[in-house]
Amino acid sequence: MQVHVFENAKQVGQAAATLFAAQLLRKPDSVLGLATGSSPIDCYQQLIQWHKAGILDFSKCVSYNLDEYCNLPVEHECSYHAFMNAQLFDHINMKETHVPNGNAEDLQAECARYDAAIQAAGGIDMQLLGIGRNGHIGFNEPSDHFVFGTQIVNLTESTIQANRRFFESEKDVPRQAISLGIGGIMAAKEIVLIAMGEDKAQAIRDTVYGEVTPKVQASILRNHPHVTILVDKAAASLL
């Protein structure tokens, strides 16, 4: 596990974009694992800028997102489908993009389908991760075990509160999500985790120095051979 500390959040995003750009240049038909939330926005903006400048071509590249809310129409501005379109997909030429279907009639079947699709695509080459204040990755919330496959998750109160800022009122925040499991994340060949801000400092400390425990789901990353953690000074303040 390598940890790099940057002066500010923007630099974290640019450093993450640099790793993804290098991945794409090395392997134009990469399978990328992508995340939503505030953390990846600077990274996506940098990738868009490089694409528009003619430096990055995504035309052979395929992406799979980590998660999606359940029972939120994809057209809803807070759905992760809508987020990805607005923040990245509408501005680049990705060959194929995939986001789990949180509105599937049979959500368990959707979980299995999603895992099978990633496997059929050859597995994820590089996975981008944010981290929750409670150490969640994807929506794998603190628990007494790690879940291997894509799963339906009941969001914790801390996650509902953290996501509240995007919705009109707290009651509008979905209570369930579909998320790649820990096995799916750990199967990625390389993982890039980014975190900004003081409210992530404890989760980053627990991930880097704490025991490997499902109470801090990100701590499992210590068992992965190729993890790069990019943080700003605030998120690194407890290291």
Ligand code: F6R
């Ligand atoms: C999003 C995801 C989540 C977020 C995490 C941090 O696809 O999987 O694990 O990465 O909740 O969210 P932000 O970046 O909004 O602080």
